Amino acid sequence: MRKVSIFGATGSIGQNTIDLIARAPESYDVVALTGGHNIEQLAADAQRVGANLAVTAFDARLDDLKNALAGTGVEAASGQAALTEAASRPADWVMSAIVGAAGLAPGLEALKHGATLALANKESLVCAGSLMLETARTHDACLLPVDSEHSAIFQALVGEDMGAVERIIITASGGAFRDWPLVDLENATPDQASSHPNWDMGQRITIDSASMFNKAMEVIETREFFGVSPDQIEVIVHPESMVHALVGFRDGALMAHLGAPDMRHAIGYALHWPDRLDLPVERLDLAKLGQLNFRAPEDARYPALRLARWVMERGGLSGAVFNGAKERALDHFIAGRIGFLDMAILVEQVLDRFEAGSGLIDAAMTLDNVTETDHLARQWTDDAMVNRA
Ligand code: NDP
Numbered sequence: 001m002r003k004v005s006i007f008g009a010t011g012s013i014g015q016n017t018i019d020l021i022a023r024a025p026e027s028y029d030v031v032a033l034t035g036g037h038n039i040e041q042l043a044a045d046a047q048r049v050g051a052n053l054a055v056t057a058f059d060a061r062l063d064d065l066k067n068a069l070a071g072t073g074v075e076a077a078s079g080q081a082a083l084t085e086a087a088s089r090p091a092d093w094v095m096s097a098i099v100g101a102a103g104l105a106p107g108l109e110a111l112k113h114g115a116t117l118a119l120a121n122k123e124s125l126v127c128a129g130s131l132m133l134e135t136a137r138t139h140d141a142c143l144l145p146v147d148s149e150h151s152a153i154f155q156a157l158v159g160e161d162m163g164a165v166e167r168i169i170i171t172a173s174g175g176a177f178r179d180w181p182l183v184d185l186e187n188a189t190p191d192q193a194s195s196h197p198n199w200d201m202g203q204r205i206t207i208d209s210a211s212m213f214n215k216a217m218e219v220i221e222t223r224e225f226f227g228v229s230p231d232q233i234e235v236i237v238h239p240e241s242m243v244h245a246l247v248g249f250r251d252g253a254l255m256a257h258l259g260a261p262d263m264r265h266a267i268g269y270a271l272h273w274p275d276r277l278d279l280p281v282e283r284l285d286l287a288k289l290g291q292l293n294f295r296a297p298e299d300a301r302y303p304a305l306r307l308a309r310w311v312m313e314r315g316g317l318s319g320a321v322f323n324g325a326k327e328r329a330l331d332h333f334i335a336g337r338i339g340f341l342d343m344a345i346l347v348e349q350v351l352d353r354f355e356a357g358s359g360l361i362d363a364a365m366t367l368d369n370v371t372e373t374d375h376l377a378r379q380w381t382d383d384a385m386v387n388r389a
């Protein structure tokens with residue numbers, strides 16, 4: 001039996017992971033499941049998969065969790081320290097699927113204990129890529145991609161020498177507003193941005209897909225994961241979301257990874273790696289599909305991609321600034337306080353302010369410094385809002 005834990009078990013990735021694990025209960029011993037506000041789901045799943053421990057990130061929800069788990073034998077806990085403690089419990093395989101920078105600390109802790117960390121939480125790599133990789137190396141832990149594009153790249157690279165790689169192309173659906181006239185974007189609402197043409201995902205990443213902040217994060221994630229230079233990474237809009245990524249080699253060959261837009265592909269690959277086992281996902285019917293389309297992303301529509309290029313060139317803690325400001329700007333957009341296009345404007349202002357003076361971007365990449373930078377970036381996003389008013 002493999003010992004597994006799932007961080008962010010109540011979310012979209014977490015639920016898909018539980019779906020796969022619950023299909024083969026004899027293979028897994030579930031150590032811990034974590035969630036946030038969705039106590040009902042967390043308690044139900046903890047019982048269903050026989051978890052030893054269930055953690056809610058929020059202390060105010062602990063009593064609810066205890067009540068929901070009364071008499072079940074599942075231990076209940078809450079808060080940041082409990083998340084970190086859960087990540088320190090011995091496990092062979094840990095899913096990192098908390099949304100946002102909150103996923104960083106538990107992921108690092110799991111790596112420190114030598115686990116194989118299946119990483120859906122791209123924010124960890126954007127905020128603290130070299131810290132994550134270094135921690136994995138030092139503790140003989142393994143980091144596997146779960147983001148569909150990065151899983152696709154990883155699969156296309158099996159047996160290949162990185163020296164033979166010329167470029168990596170990640171695809172983007174283009175999100176909810178792909179075909180909207182540019183002038184209409186200003187008035188796009190959170191509800192409109194929350195519907196993805198192809199993928200069924202959490203609300204935050206769905207809105208990030210519409211703004212391409214998600215793809216911007218993934219470009220940075222690609223650089224961190226595969227160690228390629230920024231100019232080797234390309235983004236192409238591919239409305240069907242069937243090709244997830246392509247790797248171009250020095251002989252001109254281009255290896256593409258195709259699959260139905262179902263995250264159980266990438267989660268299952270990380271779960272069973274290096275083997276391939278049966279997965280309950282749709283098989284593509286290419287004749288029925290007929291054609292696949294590709295087009296270059298328009299710079300004016302997707303300013304987030306330009307900001308990601310700046311972050312990659314700048315390095316240091318600029319990724320933590322970028323992510324913190326983006327998360328806060330997204331909070332404001334969801335709450336209806338700013339418009340859709342204001343998100344990129346705010347993030348750029350915060351990056352400029354950091355670059356202009358504080359020297360914080362060049363501080364050492366430690367968990368404390370990343371956390372401090374993240375908090376300050378959020379605060380400066382709020383400042384930028386006030387200055388606009
Ligand atoms: P969801 O919003 O669906 O789920 C997020 C999970 O994190 C939930 O379990 C939620 O708990 C929990 N959570 C929320 N806030 C906190 C917090 N402050 N501390 C601890 N836990 C918290 O997100 P997704 O599943 O869509 O995404 C998860 C991660 O995977 C993200 O990093 C995303 O970018 C990445 N990803 C997602 C893909 C997808 O298809 N969804 C594809 C590729 C990457 P609760 O709901 O109980 O409040």
Ligand code: MG
Pocket residue numbers: 147148149218
């Ligand atoms: Mg992705």
